Amino acid sequence: MWFVRFVSSSIGKKAIMALSGLMLLLFLCSHAAGNATIYMSRAVFQGYADELHSHPLIVLIFSSGIFLVFLVHICVGILLFLQNRQTAASRYSVSTRVVANPLASKTMPYSGLCILVFVLVHVSGFAFGPEHEPIAETVKRLLGHFFYGLFYLVAFAALALHLSHGFWSMLQTFGVNHPRYNPLIAKSTLVVPLFFLLLFGGIALYFMTGIGASF
Amino acid sequence: MSTIDLTLQIWRQKDSDSQGHLQIYTLGGISTDMSFLEMLDVLNEKLTKEGKDPVAFDHDCREGICGMCGSVINGVAHGPEKETTLCQLHMRNFKNGDVLVIEPFRSRAFPIRKDLIVDRSAFDRIIQSGGYVSVNTGGTPDGNAVPIPAKTAELAMDAAACIGCGACVAACPNGAAMLFTSAKVSQLCLLPQGKTERKARALAMVATMDEEGFGYCSNARECEAVCPKGISISNIARMNREYLKAVLLEG
Numbered sequence A: 001m002w003f004v005r006f007v008s009s010s011i012g013k014k015a016i017m018a019l020s021g022l023m024l025l026l027f028l029c030s031h032a033a034g035n036a037t038i039y040m041s042r043a044v045f046q047g048y049a050d051e052l053h054s055h056p057l058i059v060l061i062f063s064s065g066i067f068l069v070f071l072v073h074i075c076v077g078i079l080l081f082l083q084n085r086q087t088a089a090s091r092y093s094v095s096t097r098v099v100a101n102p103l104a105s106k107t108m109p110y111s112g113l114c115i116l117v118f119v120l121v122h123v124s125g126f127a128f129g130p131e132h133e134p135i136a137e138t139v140k141r142l143l144g145h146f147f148y149g150l151f152y153l154v155a156f157a158a159l160a161l162h163l164s165h166g167f168w169s170m171l172q173t174f175g176v177n178h179p180r181y182n183p184l185i186a187k188s189t190l191v192v193p194l195f196f197l198l199l200f201g202g203i204a205l206y207f208m209t210g211i212g213a214s215f
Numbered sequence B: 001m002s003t004i005d006l007t008l009q010i011w012r013q014k015d016s017d018s019q020g021h022l023q024i025y026t027l028g029g030i031s032t033d034m035s036f037l038e039m040l041d042v043l044n045e046k047l048t049k050e051g052k053d054p055v056a057f058d059h060d061c062r063e064g065i066c067g068m069c070g071s072v073i074n075g076v077a078h079g080p081e082k083e084t085t086l087c088q089l090h091m092r093n094f095k096n097g098d099v100l101v102i103e104p105f106r107s108r109a110f111p112i113r114k115d116l117i118v119d120r121s122a123f124d125r126i127i128q129s130g131g132y133v134s135v136n137t138g139g140t141p142d143g144n145a146v147p148i149p150a151k152t153a154e155l156a157m158d159a160a161a162c163i164g165c166g167a168c169v170a171a172c173p174n175g176a177a178m179l180f181t182s183a184k185v186s187q188l189c190l191l192p193q194g195k196t197e198r199k200a201r202a203l204a205m206v207a208t209m210d211e212e213g214f215g216y217c218s219n220a221r222e223c224e225a226v227c228p229k230g231i232s233i234s235n236i237a238r239m240n241r242e243y244l245k246a247v248l249l250e251g
């Protein structure tokens, strides 16, 4: 069957990584848009959260969908990582990377796992936090702890690292590679991770430094 | 004529089943005008005179067009000079007193036969599975009967420059053969003669590539950086498009 052939092929698995990565990226965009209301005021943010949660079915469908996408991305990612270790584990007594900056591509599984740990901590803190506490209060309370905020910053840095290879890699896997657009893609591969780092990191910094104490 | 003295650490392995090891040799008075393979010739002459087994390495044309030569020099396939095969690499790229670690092109799909010689017949099997155009025609058709835009012809020629040396596999941290396979897929799918079978070809060549035990591409870009023919990873993007179209529509 074509689907089995697709899933069992190397390029098919790459496409699954890229497609799930794209969906995670889109989720990240919507999450960033929602959280950006924190920069406006407590009332706007709380209003956004209340509005969102007044539609429990939508929240349920989207959160279980994104959970599934996460699961696929992680499982296929780990599978490919393990398979590649078999083909190429420490082959040379001298190994040299010729590409200028291989850090991001070398650390994809590790930066990915950092994100996973973060997501677990984040979800258990916010989605399953104390009931009847307004979410704006939870955000202020949790991120007000310096080390909690620091952990968030480290995780956002890992996300930025992951995307600084992942964004370009995703497009290459989809076959998007054209001399006219390659300079734009190269720029976006810096701008997109930086955008998320600044937007999310700014929120963590706002609370952990105490500036947001009056929030 | 300037000469240099070198310390070589060369991978010696009796046959596919033996355990290999790095053997140290010192070699003096190497002319910087020599090619890398000529330097190995000098070493082998010396070893032969001493009654020792010369270092086995692949080579044929020695002018950078056949794809037979290639080793990993200090971790870089085909050595330090860009877009250059090992046979065209000259000793002027090295300094007096350099230590050169010379290892075979390693990959699960390329078993070592002896010393620096690896078996790259997995590449041949990828070609056999679809790297051809199966039309049986009579005489040569008129050159202008099928118009091909110059840009397309150039792209096909660029892809056709691949000499099948295997450096891309050797350099890939995952031992993937995407650059080689994509060069062959691209070369054929760009031209009218190859378009008819493009879907079947992409499916068959990728399937063979996977079966032969090559790794999975993680877009590390090392292949492109060492390729002696400057094959671009835009060919890999083209193969991804070809394969995805084929598997979704006809797989």
Ligand code: HEM
Binding pocket: A014, A015, A017, A018, A019, A020, A021, A022, A024, A025, A028, A073, A074, A077, A078, A081, A105, A108, A109, A111, A112, A113, A115, A116, A162, A163, A165, A166, A167, A169, A170, A171, A173, B217, B218, B219
């Ligand atoms: C919000 C979270 C995440 C986003 C937005 C994201 C995004 C992406 C993107 C866009 C790619 C590129 C796909 C491609 O190469 O074609 C990718 C690759 C990958 N991701 Fe993630 N990812 C996330 C979380 C994770 C997690 C939790 C893991 C856990 C292990 C992970 C592991 C990987 C691996 C191993 C790759 C393959 C890298 C490669 O092919 O070199 N990612 N990710």
Ligand code: SF4
Binding pocket: B161, B162, B163, B164, B165, B166, B167, B168, B169, B179, B180, B183, B223, B226, B227, B228, B229, B230, B231
């Ligand atoms: S793509 Fe380049 S490195 Fe790979 S086999 Fe062809 S010529 Fe050699």
Ligand code: FES
Binding pocket: B058, B059, B060, B061, B062, B063, B064, B065, B066, B067, B068, B069, B070, B085, B086, B087, B088
């Ligand atoms: S010996 Fe032919 S390419 Fe080097």
